[in-house]
Amino acid sequence: MTNFKGDLKKVKAFVFDVDGVFSNSKVVLHPSGDLMRTMNVKDGFACFYLVKKGFPIAIITGGDSESVRIRFEKLGITDIYMKSTDKLTDFNDFLNKYNLKPEDILYMGDDLPDYPVMKRVGFPTCPSDAVEEIKAISSYISDKNGGEGCVRDVIEQVMRLNGEWLEAKAFIW
Numbered sequence: 001m002t003n004f005k006g007d008l009k010k011v012k013a014f015v016f017d018v019d020g021v022f023s024n025s026k027v028v029l030h031p032s033g034d035l036m037r038t039m040n041v042k043d044g045f046a047c048f049y050l051v052k053k054g055f056p057i058a059i060i061t062g063g064d065s066e067s068v069r070i071r072f073e074k075l076g077i078t079d080i081y082m083k084s085t086d087k088l089t090d091f092n093d094f095l096n097k098y099n100l101k102p103e104d105i106l107y108m109g110d111d112l113p114d115y116p117v118m119k120r121v122g123f124p125t126c127p128s129d130a131v132e133e134i135k136a137i138s139s140y141i142s143d144k145n146g147g148e149g150c151v152r153d154v155i156e157q158v159m160r161l162n163g164e165w166l167e168a169k170a171f172i173w
Contacts, residue, residue, distance in 0.1 A: 005161060007122065007123050007139060008106075008123065008140075008157055008158050008161050009158075009161050009162060010103070010104070010122060010123075011104065011105070011106045011122070011123055011158045012055070012056075012100060012104040012105070013055060013056040013057065013058075013094075013098060013100050013104055013105050013106075014050065014055060014056070014057045014058070014105070014106050014107075014108075014154075014155065014158075015057070015058045015059075015060060015091060015094065015105055015106070015107045015108075015117070015121070016057070016058070016059055016060075016107070016108050016109075016151060017059075017060060017061055017087075017108065017109040017110060017111075017113075017114050018037075018059060018061040018063055018068055019037070019061065019062075019063055019110075019146075020109075020110035020111055020127065020129075020130070020146040020147075021108050021109065021110050021127060021146050021147075021150065021151060022037075022039045022040070022043055022146070022147060022151060023037035023038060023039050023146065023147045024038070024129075024145060024146050024147035024148065034065060034067075037065075037067075037068070037147075038147060039071065039147060040147055040148060040149050040151070040152070042149055042152045043147075043149060043150075043151035043152045044071070044075055045152075046151060046152040046155040046156060047072075047075045047076075047077060047151065047155070048075045048076060049155075049159075050155055050159075051075065051076035051077060052076070053159070053164055056079065056094070056097075056098045056100070057077050057079065058077075058079040058080075058081065058090075058091075058094040059072050059077060059079070059080045059081065060081040060084050060087045060090045060091060060094075060117070061081065061082060061084060062083065062084050062085070062087075062113055063082065063083070064082050064083040065082075068082070069082060079094055079097070081093075081094075084113075087113055087114065087116065087117050088116045088117055088120070091105075091107075091117045091120070101122075102120045102121050102122060103121070103122035104122060105121040105122055105123065106121070106122070106123040106125060106154060106158065107121040107123070107124055107125065108125045108126060108127070108142075108150065108151065108154060109124075109126060109130070109134060110126055110127055110129070110130040110131065110134055110146055111130065111131050111134060112131065112133060112134070114126075114134060115133060115134065115137070118134065118137055118138070119137060123139050123140070124137055124138050124139055124140075125138055125139065125140045125141070125142065125154050126138045126140075126141055126142070126150075127141075127142050127144060127145050127146040127148075127150035128141055128142055128143055128144060128145050128150070129145040129146055130146075140154065142154060
């Protein structure tokens with residue numbers, strides 16, 4: 001395993017899956033057939049803060065939910081890839097858009113569709129309840145489950161290491 005803290009300091013951008021990362025693996029089915037998710041507000045604030053600090057963030061999900069898109073847009077995230085059938089293609093689009101290299105990226109995923117991207121990034125991470133194949137390739141496994149603060153965990157660690165966590169922008173919404 002590489003130098004965990006040293007690698008975190010190199011992170012220039014973040015990419016996240018949604019289901020199993022921002023939300024837990026349990027969903028309620030709405031009569032319309034839509035999945036009803038709950039998300040952790042602390043994860044949301046950490047993303048909002050990242051946007052204010054100028055970090056590029058992408059959401060890459062196989063899901064197609066208007067409520068999910070609206071949630072991330074309200075946090076200021078503009079790179080939202082929905083209905084992703086090939087996450088690697090969308091990941092490469094994000095890299096090209098911001099002139100980033102795979103080693104610049106922290107990616108958090110929890111299941112097999114995340115595997116190809118996680119094998120390419122500089123810092124693959126996952127929630128504690130990710131599937132075993134994802135845990136095996138992760139440089140860091142959060143002590144938090146999906147939907148229970150794992151996103152905040154990795155964002156806060158990167159920002160603290162770079163001296164950017166408790167700045168004036170952190171205290172205003």
